[in-house]
Amino acid sequence: MPKITYITSDKQSRTIEVQNGLTVMEGAVQNDIPGIDADCGGGMACATCHVYVKEDWLDKLPKKEDGEEDMLDMAFEPKKNSRLSCQLLVSDELDGLIVSIPTKQG
Amino acid sequence: MNKVDALIIGAGPTGLFTAHQLKLIGLNCEIIDNLDKIGGQCIELYPDKPIYDIPAIPECTGEELTNNLINQLKPFDIKFHLNQRVEEVKKDEDNWLVKTSKGNIFLTPNVIIAGGVGSFEPRKFSPKECEKFEDKSLFYSIKDKKIFKGKIVSIFGGGDSALDWAIELSKDSKVNLIHRRDEFRGAKSTVDKVFKLVKSGKINLFTKYQMTAVNGSEKLESIVISHDNEETKNLKTDYVLGFFGLIMQLGPIANWGLNIDKKRIEVDTEKFETNQKGIYAVGDICNYPGKLKLILSGFHEGALAARACFKLARPNEKYRFEFTTTSTNILKRLGKKD
Numbered sequence: 001m002p003k004i005t006y007i008t009s010d011k012q013s014r015t016i017e018v019q020n021g022l023t024v025m026e027g028a029v030q031n032d033i034p035g036i037d038a039d040c041g042g043g044m045a046c047a048t049c050h051v052y053v054k055e056d057w058l059d060k061l062p063k064k065e066d067g068e069e070d071m072l073d074m075a076f077e078p079k080k081n082s083r084l085s086c087q088l089l090v091s092d093e094l095d096g097l098i099v100s101i102p103t104k105q106g
Numbered sequence: 107m108n109k110v111d112a113l114i115i116g117a118g119p120t121g122l123f124t125a126h127q128l129k130l131i132g133l134n135c136e137i138i139d140n141l142d143k144i145g146g147q148c149i150e151l152y153p154d155k156p157i158y159d160i161p162a163i164p165e166c167t168g169e170e171l172t173n174n175l176i177n178q179l180k181p182f183d184i185k186f187h188l189n190q191r192v193e194e195v196k197k198d199e200d201n202w203l204v205k206t207s208k209g210n211i212f213l214t215p216n217v218i219i220a221g222g223v224g225s226f227e228p229r230k231f232s233p234k235e236c237e238k239f240e241d242k243s244l245f246y247s248i249k250d251k252k253i254f255k256g257k258i259v260s261i262f263g264g265g266d267s268a269l270d271w272a273i274e275l276s277k278d279s280k281v282n283l284i285h286r287r288d289e290f291r292g293a294k295s296t297v298d299k300v301f302k303l304v305k306s307g308k309i310n311l312f313t314k315y316q317m318t319a320v321n322g323s324e325k326l327e328s329i330v331i332s333h334d335n336e337e338t339k340n341l342k343t344d345y346v347l348g349f350f351g352l353i354m355q356l357g358p359i360a361n362w363g364l365n366i367d368k369k370r371i372e373v374d375t376e377k378f379e380t381n382q383k384g385i386y387a388v389g390d391i392c393n394y395p396g397k398l399k400l401i402l403s404g405f406h407e408g409a410l411a412a413r414a415c416f417k418l419a420r421p422n423e424k425y426r427f428e429f430t431t432t433s434t435n436i437l438k439r440l441g442k443k444d
Contacts, residue, residue, distance in 0.1 A: 037369075039223040039354050041399055045151040048353065070291040073264045074351040077232050077316070078286055080334060106229050106353035 002095035009103040025049040025085035035101035042086040048105040050075040054098040111419035112216035118146020120389030121220035122175040124408030129182040140191040140225035145172035215418040229350035243326040263349035266292040276308040377414035386411040
């Protein structure tokens with residue numbers, strides 16, 4: 001199973017095996033990783049599953065859909081490497097992905 | 107003080123249908139919501155998105171679902187208290203005393219929390235010092251636009267609220283419009299208008315900038331904005347406006363002595379009652395083994411919680427289960443029979 005590393009805002013790092021087909025958000029929520037709220041449940045409607053993707057992964061991820069950038073406008077301290085983790089579908093290509101969780105979701 | 111059989115917190119689909127169920131069995135109820143409109147997440151988060159899993163409705167949008175639920179409540183007279191958050195729920199002998207942020211007070215044996223993921227609140231700027239200026243020179247909504255006349259106003263955001271206000275205030279104020287990227291998500295005609303005003307010098311546009319600091323001791327004096335490439339600018343400003351949409355916050359619910367785990371309230375599956383007698387939780391905000399965050403589950407939960415309310419609201423009467431197709435009482439309540 002692909003391994004995803006989550007770095008929480010207090011700099012703790014946890015690497016978790018996430019099943020293909022789940023999202024990076026679901027991997028966090030199901031494993032009690034703090035800081036990913038996902039209030040809307042994965043509908044790209046709330047921007048509370050915001051993560052920073054490690055720079056060298058940026059180009060390897062699936063492109064953002066139209067609505068994702070709009071939602072990121074509302075996220076807390078968005079940066080160039082911001083993504084909504086509910087839009088990152090886990091697959092073998094994402095094995096080794098590292099994401100950092102912002103200090104707040106809103 | 108308002109005395110009611112049941113008070114519903116949250117005017118989303120679950121709260122609306124729960125009100126319907128209460129009225130059907132002859133109980134009165136009122137509904138409180140922090141939004142300025144009825145519909146909860148359906149209307150705030152996805153009014154135009156189609157929903158495909160409402161029983162017997164193959165497809166409808168969040169807005170259509172809300173309108174249908176409001177129509178279903180038409181036979182009943184239900185009072186809505188919008189634009190206010192429930193601040194306090196306190197025990198008062200056999201009742202609960204409920205206070206809202208607008209000072210409304212309710213006395214009721216039954217409080218049904220249909221609060222979704224919490225109440226919708228504006229998303230705020232990240233620098234901590236912003237709080238000091240909030241509601242004085244830094245705002246997340248506008249109540250009186252006259253105060254901006256002749257002043258420098260810095261507006262943040264890329265949606266319709268930010269753009270509309272930038273256009274409106276540019277008539278009488280010096281407007282800075284600041285957004286984190288080059289694209290705007292506002293309506294195209296509005297974006298075009300903004301660019302025209304930028305060209306004619308009526309609006310100063312800063313894209314790829316975000317606010318990183320506010321300066322001023324008593325009065326706001328200036329703000330610091332930082333570009334993606336880390337270059338910073340100091341902007342003199344009298345007022346700051348932030349339009350980043352709304353976020354759901356659990357808020358005061360956390361202080362009511364309820365069993366809460368991961369922002370959800372634990373309930374039983376017979377009455378959907380919390381650990382406090384007479385306080386129920388239904389819809390997205392409740393949790394129990396097997397809970398599904400579906401609108402249809404909220405309907406079921408509300409129907410059962412409404413029956414549980416009967417016992418506390420009418421302690422000397424016995425609740426009798428009846429069908430809407432045949433019950434004379436229910437048909438009278440629906441206005442279908444004299």
